[in-house]
Amino acid sequence: MVGYVMVIYDYDIPEYDIWHMMIDESNQKRGYGSAALDRVLDYIKAKPFGASNRVTLTCNRDNIQALKLYQSRGFAETGATDEDEIELSLMIQ
Numbered sequence: 001m002v003g004y005v006m007v008i009y010d011y012d013i014p015e016y017d018i019w020h021m022m023i024d025e026s027n028q029k030r031g032y033g034s035a036a037l038d039r040v041l042d043y044i045k046a047k048p049f050g051a052s053n054r055v056t057l058t059c060n061r062d063n064i065q066a067l068k069l070y071q072s073r074g075f076a077e078t079g080a081t082d083e084d085e086i087e088l089s090l091m092i093q
């Protein structure tokens with residue numbers, strides 16, 4: 001296993017949430033993070049838990065690698081923050 005990522009459906013909002021995306025340090029910068037995020041987004045687009053088009057995640061504001069990856073897939077800051085974490089979201093079809 002080179003990494004891990006979790007998908008949650010928040011029925012209250014409703015929205016899909018991506019949690020704990022991580023690639024083992026020795027395997028980073030080989031494209032696994034991009035590939036994993038693309039597979040997660042494809043999975044969410046199939047709407048396995050509910051009809052929401054909104055995908056949300058939080059990320060440390062100093063985590064440049066992760067922010068670049070999320071922004072490359074269209075995630076944008078919502079303006080919501082929690083201490084050092086910023087919220088980003090993406091609207092999908």
Ligand SMILES: CC(C)(COP(=O)(O)OP(=O)(O)OC[C@H]1O[C@@H](n2cnc3c(N)ncnc32)[C@H](O)[C@@H]1OP(=O)(O)O)[C@@H](O)C(=O)NCCC(=O)NCCS
Nearest residue numbers: 021022023028029030031032033034058059065066068069
């Ligand atoms: C964020 C993370 C998942 C990226 O995984 P990865 O397998 O290294 O990512 P990729 O190799 O697919 O690279 C994807 C993009 O990330 C960015 N990136 C990756 N490493 C980077 C680095 N050292 N510096 C700057 N940008 C970087 C680039 O935009 C890259 O796209 P590019 O190849 O077109 O330049 C990985 O660094 C990680 O697990 N970090 C620790 C845990 C973590 O912070 N998770 C995110 C929680 S919000």
